[in-house]
Amino acid sequence: MAEKSFDNWKKIVVKVGTSTIVQENGQINLPIIGQLVQTLCALRNQNREVVFVTSGAVGVAINQLGFKERPNEIPRQQALAAIGQADLMAIYNQNFSFYHQITGQILLTYDVFDNPKMLENMLNALRELLKMKAIPIINENDVIAVDEMDHQHSFGDNDCLAAMVTKIIDADGLIILSDVDALYDRNPHEFANAKAIKRVGSITKQVINLASGKSNLGKGGMLTKLKAAKYLLKNDKQMLLLPGSEPDGILKALSGQEIGTLFANEYK
16 A cells, blocks of 8 residues: 555545544543544645544443443433534534634434435535535434434444545545554454455455454444445545554555555556
8 A cells, every 4th residue: 555645635534433532441532532633634734625524422421421331222322412412522622723723513314315405405515614624523413313323224333424425525535543453354353363454446245254343332343334435436436444543644644654454446
């Protein structure tokens, strides 16, 4: 991946999952959030358009209320999403304001992508935010979309949501920050000799079989990331899977350093 240049990535979608911004003990990972915000602002300073897709509202609320785990009851999940979304945005706004970076919140459901008028309205607002040099912060609307709370129509901790946004706004690529720093040939948590796969050109059954694991607080896992990659490859888009523990890895990867896994069609 070292020979790959990302200079042409002028519009980028960056997605972060719950497991990156909320630690295993339930504590909010404020240092990582600070590093992530600094990195996103650095991308803006490179004159790149940045759209930020974040999970973590329920995880943040679980921490704020002192819950030990994510509840199963849908109304309680809705309430946690409402509480956590406000707290999550407050944390982001506090960090972005340090760099004088404007942000704007957009909450989405599948209905938006299925309804041409709603989609047009969303895109118009998003384009205006980018014209204002703001960073749109997108999350799934778990308060309203009750059917998504039981995961029947979930975006999968926002992996698929980020991929759909990448395609619909014609971004140059999607960067997913994960608790796993790359796609491996076997589970790195179980096998010490697991090797990172630097580039994937197609999502085959063999690649799908490599997916395993899911965070306790979030809804996603490697499988949803591979589904997102498959969707993007089908639409001639690219995706980078990078370690969430090192947000500045985004800048390193875009400068050509061999980090994480690049999903790109073979002819790219």
